[in-house]
Amino acid sequence: MDEKKKIYSLMVTCTLFWAGAFIAGKVGVKEIPPFSLAFFRFLFATAIIFPIMIKYEKKDWKLKKADFPSIIFLGVVGMFGYHVLFFTALKYTTAINSSMIAATNPLITSIIASILIGEMLDQKRLGALLLALTGVFMTITNGQIEVIRTIDFNIGDIIMLGAVVCWAAYSVVSKKVMPKYSPLIITSYSFLVCLVGLIPFVIYEKPMTYLPNVTWKGWASVIYMAVFASVIGYLVQQISIKAIGPSKTMAFINLVPVFSIILSVLILGESITFIKILSATIIITGVYINSTLKNINSKVGVLNK
Secondary structure (H helix, E strand, O other): OOHHHHHHHHHHHHHHHHHHHHHHHHHHHOOOOHHHHHHHHHHHHHHHHHHHHHHHHHHHOOOOHHHHHHHHHHHHHHHHHHHHHHHHHHHHOOHHHHHHHHOOHHHHHHHHHHHHOOOOOOHHHHHHHHHHHHHHHHHHHOOOHHHHHOOOOOHHHHHHHHHHHHHHHHHHHHHHOOOOOOHHHHHHHHHHHHHHHHHHHHHHOOHHHOHHHOOHHHHHHHHHHHHHHHHHHHHHHHHHHHHHOHHHHHHHHHHHHHHHHHHHHHHHOOOOOHHHHHHHHHHHHHHHHHHHOOOOOOOHHHHOO
16 A cells, blocks of 8 residues: 555544544533533643653654744644634534535635645646535535525534634644644644643633533543544644645545444434435545645745745
8 A cells, every 4th residue: 555545544534533523522512611622622632642742752842942833823723723613613503504614624725725835726626626515515415405595604603614714724834834843743732732722711611610510421522532533633634734735635524424424323323315325425536536636836835934
């Protein structure tokens, strides 16, 4: 198996973890407020990933002062911004609306990447992304166009759109410091920045008013998101961004609805329909086409001024 195929396999596994995180997030946000849910997620994640980083990076794990702004940006926008907005959105919007908005992530990432680092958003790539997006629409609407027509955008939808923009910006800007640091270092410090930034907001949510009532399901959701969706998932994503670029990496997010269907069948006992099988086929086709397209005229130096 060549290097690219390994990266694609890792990203498929990564999207499986992220699909599970949607379920875990739904469980967790019922018992723990958004800021605190993000805080505990990254408290456990940072406690796991930092020792790993120090062990494997040895003497190279310390940051240079010149790179502090970039790392702070990644932690504040990509980790703090995305997760707080995501958990908050889950409190106000429907699953259909949030899934539709989340599915625009690859497109927004590609647009930002084309502007900032010179990745070409040519017709073939745009077509592949739109094909995958069509499959996502079919998945979340079950093939019923009427569902799309009756969507009423609310504050939760706007919040979710903000989360998508945050994550797209994180994916692109992280490439600025990749020539200097490993994905493990970048991810670890991004987690730490997010964790520290969340402290005053957690205090504001008065944790002693809800912590005694958190069940094992609530804590299980936190642990799952910390280990699988955060530590393992983000490390794989950083490796993928460095190897195949942000646009191709984020295209894999279209697989999340596919795995959500599978997890729903296995865990929740829901039935799977022909429309959902067809949707999965379309999504996978779009992702595959996009992954085979080569980046031409990539100008990483635009971000390295």
